[in-house]
Amino acid sequence: MPAAQASTARTGPRVNLAVAEAIAGIALLSVMDAIIKGVAARYPVIEVAFMRFAVGAVVIGAILAVVRPGWPSRETLVVNGGRAILVVSTATTFFYALSTLPLAETLALSFLAPVFIAGFGALILGERIDRRIVGALVAGFVGMLVIVSGKAGGGSLEGSALTGAIAAVASAVTYALAMVLLRARAAKDPVVTIVALQNGVSAAILAIPAAFVWVTPTAADAMLFAAIGSLGVIGHLLLSRAFAKAEAARLAPLEYTALVWAVLLGFVFFGEMPTLSTLAGAALIVGGALIASRR
Template sequence: MRKAVLFAVLAIALLSAMDVAIKLLAERYPVLQVAFLRYAAGGLVASVGMALVRPGWPSRETAVANGSRALLVVVTATSFFYAISTLPLAEAIALSFVAPLLIALFGILILKEHLTARVAATLAIGFTGMLMIVGGRIGAGAFQGGAVLGVAAALLSALTYALSLVYLRHRAQRDPVITIVWFQNAVPFLILALPAALVWVPPAPADLALFAAVGLLGIGGHLSMARAFARAPAAALAPIEYTALVWGGLWGFLVFAELPTLATLAGASLIVAGTLWGQWPAMRPALGGARAENA
């Protein structure tokens, strides 16, 4: 379980750094183009990984299952990219924090996982912290005008992200990690090709390295997340998603000069406290099955 937690934390850190690069690019390029080039770079790196690891040709069932999940990946990426392009980074991430609650719920409904009282309490603490952040932004009138669409996009991405991670848990126990990551990047690349062509803006040479960094960070995050979900139940890993707010607040301040509000700081503190309380070592009853699976 310890390795699963470390992989999940690493995944969130890498994906948060990717969000920073995407927010920088979304200031100059359409969201569909940013998403397309992100998966173009990711698909290239994943294809190199496939060539090196040589996991074998995927079965029809593997291709259909992972290809279907790629549709959720596309909706998640494009909606969240739009959200972070219109909202401060920390607030967009805060809105996405309904995802861990949905991950736990879908884990129970779809994967038939057991949700202990400890896990439920941890998620409740995190949800309370998220409400504090969102309530602070609403009270300040920060969700007016075009930001309303950003809020809706963030919530949509949370829903599809939760479904995607639950299905990742399901596939990670059956398919090689590199195969999962390849489908998660190559198929969205194909899906987004035509929409991106319709809004295409020629990239500046200086931005090509940033697009490449987005792909590399995304691949690293997906590999780490797949390894985490292959080792532990979805409900147990769900609270770790909350650490994204720490990264989002830090990068938002350093790169975009975005100062978190007092409500954001208070909510973030509650979220982090709840996450730490729930992870070590109180989740042992919920994670006994995960140890057996990976013995």
């Protein structure tokens, strides 16, 4: 077998596994987003973000005790600690958007992230963007525009909703940069170490601001916060493993599959009926994701 064919044979299953892990991780994080939308109506956004990472730190700490990846290097601490600032910015802006917008619309606006991921991947990591990935990104971006134009045309994208929309777009930029930096470190650091620092450092950054706005959770809400932290850790572990196996540009369009979950969860738990523009945009988005994930 020629060397090129042998390399492709080895790479194919690896990329396919990365795609499966990314889709599963995105599904779990979508469920987490739905729970966050529910509790954000009762607690300050800063507290919600702190609890998400504090519980996540406990969960990943238990995993570290079993896996024992070894102590992180100074470089690992500095780089991943700096990345945690981006993670905090992403969480707080996105959670605010969730508190002011319907779940599906929040996810739709955040779908600018794959465009930025592909761009940052090319600029920072020197990754190649082929025509198939460009086509998938364009299809997803057009789908997002269809959804947003439907909301704007209906006059529902104004006031606090407009502030939430701006926050959602801002979170897309910081999320994209954080995920590309994740891929840059995933080849050097154990995935569990990356996720542990992401949760631990983020919780430490948010601890003092959260103390000033603290509202003691009820027993039922404490369970929801436990679920949020657990889903966040498992989802990001899966995404971290995926980004360690495949190029950021290839995985970026898979972010669009979150819209399917957002529409379903928004309808079931919040009574948010998807509009025709949302469904049309979702069709474009999912189609683009499927094209990009095929070899």
